[in-house]
Amino acid sequence: MAEWQRTHTCGELRDTHIGQTVTLNGWVNTFRSYNNQVFVDLRDRYGITQIVFESSDTEVMKIANSLGREFVISATGKVSARLSGKENAKLATGKVELKVEKVRLLNGCPTPPFEITEFGSELANEDLRLQYRFLDLRRKSIQDVLQLRHRICKTIRDSLDAQGFLEVETPLLGKSTPEGARDYLVPSRVYHGEWYALPQSPQLYKQLLMVAGYDKYFQIARCLRDEDLRADRQPEFTQLDVEMSFVEMEDIFRVMENLTRQIFKESLDLEIQTPFPRLSYDDVMLRYGSDKPDLRYDMQIIDCCDVANETEFKVFKDALAAGGKVRALNAKGAAEKYSRKGLDELTEVAKTYKAKGLAWIKVEAGKFNSPIEKFLPAAAQAKLRELLKAEPGDLLLFVADTEEVVCNALGALRTTLAYQLKLYDPAKKDFKIAWVVDFPSFMYDEEEKRWVANHHPFTAPKDEHLEFLESDPGKVKAKAYDLVMNGYEVGGGSIRIYSGEVQSKVFGVLGMKPEDYQSRFGFLLDALKFGAPPHGGIALGLDRWCMMLAGTTNIRDVIAFPKNAKGRDLMTGAPASVESRQLRDLGLK
Template sequence: MAESMQGLHRSHRCTEVNNTMIGNTVTVMGWVQKSRNKGGIIFVDLRDRSGILQVIFEEANCGAESFAKAEKLRSEFVVAITGEVAKRGGAVNENLATGDIEVIAKDIRILAEADTPPFPIEENSKTKEDLRLKYRYLDLRRPDLQKNIMMRSKVTTLVRSFMADEGFIEIETPTLCKSTPEGARDYLVPSRIHPGEFYALPQSPQIYKQLLMCSGYDRYFQIARCYRDEDLRADRQPEFTQIDMELSFVDVDDVIDVNERLLAKLFKEVIGVDVQLPIQRMTYKEAMERFGSDKPDLRFGMELCDVTDVVKDCEFVVFKNAIEAGGSVRGINAEGQGAMPRKKIDALVDFAKGYGAKGLAYIAIHEDGTMKSSFAKFMKDEEMQALVAKMNGKPGDLLLFAADKSKLVYDVLGALRLEIANQLGLLKKDEYRFVWITEFPLLEWSEELGRYQAMHHPFTMPMEEDLQYIESDPGRVRAKAYDIVLNGTEIGGGSVRIHQDDIQEMMFKALGFTMERAYDQFGFLLNAFKYGVPPHAGLAYGLDRLVMLMAQEDSIRDVIAFPKVKDASCLMSEAPNTVDAKQLEELGISIVKPEAETEE
């Protein structure tokens, strides 16, 4: 029978009780982690969000009634206990913050009983994730998850404090917006009052924050909820949170400066890591050529090497065809892996094929200097020697090569170096390597659309020296855009925005927009720009990704209270679900079920 809390007040959380309080009376409340009846003495581990405290029940101290209640305790019962703090009678538990003390219980109230949970509430749970997500309210009691959620809270608290000190104003922007279908798919919300018309949930507050710069707010920020209807992966959810900001009268260096200081503050105060400032910068071109990725992981080497010139005259048809088609041949040196079994090399070939490669050429250099290669018979000895020299190949190394269009080669080798590094245990979660990636292409060609599209968004400012190419050679134009990358994950990105009418019109033209279409989609922003818009720039972090890396987790699901799974559903609440027919009728919506496929 659950008891009332009337007249009781919690004096301390579990780990707030310490050895300076020995002899004091405290009242603690929480969940029973474990109860052990040793006959005449009952040991209870009491848990709250701060940690665990050991409580001792002996009938001589607490009386027959309280001892009888203590005998009934099971895991996850919710209790209030009053008792005296004492030096621990048994061995000190070094794993607990309260390991040198215990509470000698005088009184107990059982505030709620509990069924046996479907899995143990414990750190580093081995229970399958689907079951834990179904009972997420229980999963969230686990100390490691609670630590992550509290870390997330500390990050947002520090962000707000830092931004206020830097003169930023926190402003909320709407979550019922106009759909602007450039980029990811929108989540749509039907309007009851305007039948047949829809709001979109924001993919970001981009247009609103630019309008706030037009409105003179100078420095804006927001912890913003955003939504994208796209396929999920470990670091992606249909709804997510951004640390969003926009600044007026600034250029690239100003935005980078304030954000480097923000990152340094967060990492020092949340996890005790010193971020060395200034953070390294690298152009998009350099990142792709060295690491095959615009989000390079700098915790290890294994950089790409362009060997096109070395093999351009060889007779190996794979290399020859790639070069003749305007592509390139590049390789990576997996140092010390020359003795890798053929079966593992074949697995790497299959991995590369998964990224679009037709295959993977290799040279294994044995410790005695002899070589085994998949293509040596097509090469002259001096060509092989020159190739190995270009790759800095040494006895014991494994050289891997991809040949195709350069973009595909980058994708393949960029993914391959990460796969090998993962296999070799080179990716240390407690090492934090930041890098700014700058000078992105302004536009990228879309085969699907048959036109250029914005790599970031249509309001990104081109680099001034490249404006001359925007009509004649759009693919050559670089953007005043910048991403902040940590350990191979993009945690934030932004750009200087276009604030001049003539440049914005050139941008829309390069994207294949008529001005009529541009005004149809973005008219309220373009009209606002007619009334005096300051130069402005901004950046947004993925809060979930940032905290995931700080907490050394592999998935953002471990730092979000109630995440979705891969099909964008919630296993706990069973959302999305059907709705009442009357609700659909009010919205003027009918559900058309797809016709069942006919069996042949």
């Protein structure tokens, strides 16, 4: 061991070390001079220790006076107690300091483009921090998040290993089977004009592992999708991928609930109550306008079709005559919190989700204050008060349109109101988790005029709905399930189709001809003929789990080297052009 190498970390020293000679390695976090002394806060990923230069050795003091922020040094000296009243209660090492006897400058540093410390300063622009991500990663908050991510991954591996699961790696270079998001494609150098696809998920490989007899599989898998980005989405992401044979939904629920309980205990020391509620898709769409409802607050959507039929309001009447819906939210006590401008802003939220407008009523003791009040007979007003549990001071918001528009618009308004009215505390470690089940197997795409898979085409229909598979796909419910937490989908899975005949029928419902699905999925259909067991699984979005457990709303905060909001790696410059020779080798212009 070289003399400059550390004997302790910068987060390790306590008053029990007083009198010992130790060596610390780290980065200069801050420095200041006082009389003939130089004080440095030395930082590594374990913490910060104050070191003090007051040596008679001129060479030591020369180095001390030359230090700047983010210089890398090795310091050797004796651990001493800080002067009474000078302790720092914010630091675990705050009762001691290191009196430096020897120092070695390991590397200097130009003035950083932004301040690394998070104390008393605003964060730099995100794109600048991503450009210098190797500096940004030195911040304690990011180090804490990446340590949290490590603990989550370790808990996953330990828990599933104890239950007999095998971690198996699946290929990154596979076949493009376009269905859903766009693939990232990789041209073959050997076979010009032919392409690999990077995996959107290990879905087909893990099903093939079940056919092969590996009845309990998992993988912490890297996946890639060429799709538009948002705060909780990246082009490359990590998911916990799980598959099991000879199971039904409840078996998967038990494994995942047990794992979730352990993750929260090991990561946040929180006790999570299981089993989680089971909510039907139709119910959550009606009550919350979303298949990933935030259950931390109530404010449910109420169906008002019957009462709306008794009004003289043309918007309501026309929507109902066209087969649509009229539904409403009651924002309790919010009437005085929304001026006309605020109501116009809420209307714009509804219009973003294709609603034609937003009707509102401010509830007063003896009347409704609203532009539509004159179209509401007294009997209808009384029924609305009862149905919506309306009290003076409440704000009632109505959307009348197709079922899809009403769900989406009121669901978005519910989320907006909850945030604006502070119906939950984002800083509080409050997690409401549930399963959503009974999804439709298929949704009709009006643009393409065909049925599309609601989850993916390998999801098994419910046994009792198989008879409708070809005659009436809209009636078919799936053996699918999503795990939702605080308004986010954090996992999704299904019992899979293990009959080649049923799988071929599902491909047919999706508009594929036999030659199409044989070309794309012939290997899967072949495998299903060779003794495929009943099987099912789930994938949990690991990045999203880390984001939520860390208390952030930006997924880039929990990934070591993320892309920016436009999908670029500002640190390395990717994506970037390549040499013409490389394209020539691939047979590309």
